[in-house]
Amino acid sequence: MCGIVGYIGKNKASDIILSGLAKLEYRGYDSCGIFFYDELSDKFVTYKDKGRVSHLVNDFDYSAMNHLAIGHTRWATHGRPNQENSHPHFSRSHRFGLVHNGVIENYRELVATYLENVTFASETDTEVIVNLIDHFAQELAVDAAIRKTLSLLEGSYALLIVDTHDPARIYAAKSKSPLL
Numbered sequence: 001m002c003g004i005v006g007y008i009g010k011n012k013a014s015d016i017i018l019s020g021l022a023k024l025e026y027r028g029y030d031s032c033g034i035f036f037y038d039e040l041s042d043k044f045v046t047y048k049d050k051g052r053v054s055h056l057v058n059d060f061d062y063s064a065m066n067h068l069a070i071g072h073t074r075w076a077t078h079g080r081p082n083q084e085n086s087h088p089h090f091s092r093s094h095r096f097g098l099v100h101n102g103v104i105e106n107y108r109e110l111v112a113t114y115l116e117n118v119t120f121a122s123e124t125d126t127e128v129i130v131n132l133i134d135h136f137a138q139e140l141a142v143d144a145a146i147r148k149t150l151s152l153l154e155g156s157y158a159l160l161i162v163d164t165h166d167p168a169r170i171y172a173a174k175s176k177s178p179l180l
């Protein structure tokens with residue numbers, strides 16, 4: 001069982017995410033990752049890898065000021081435990097990033113119907129979700145693109161989604177998987 005954590009607020013987001021991920025370690029996981037918004041440089045930063053939360057904490061730089069972050073501990077269901085398959089995952093345009101707990105059962109059908117021309121960076125079912133959001137956001141407002149995507153998913157999910165065009169908001173959604 002993996003876990004996801006998101007934070008947006010007054011405190012340093014990366015600190016809150018890393019301590020949240022450490023609290024979720026008891027659930028078991030093979031990889032972990034974090035995605036945060038570096039406000040001074042106006043850049044999004046991603047660290048992710050196979051292995052322990054202590055690796056994420058000790059081997060990367062969190063000196064940047066940040067008040068929005070999402071994080072993930074992964075229990076691989078689709079694709080090996082490795083860096084490419086670790087979350088967060090991104091849409092092909094890199095506009096959207098997300099973390100996912102759960103399994104999307106119809107991801108192959110969704111690729112065949114909507115995403116045939118997309119080259120995926122991972123072996124995960126998760127990457128399909130974030131690319132569907134990007135696909136529908138070409139025509140729809142972001143919340144409508146997310147709702148449209150959710151309406152097509154079969155399986156289980158807890159999701160945290162970040163639109164890099166709007167670094168003051170985290171979208172959350174769940175079905176079957178728990179989300180607090």
Ligand code: GLU
Nearest residue numbers: 002074075077078101102
């Ligand atoms: N199905 C996704 C994957 O294999 C999420 C697994 C999880 O819940 O950690 O990456």
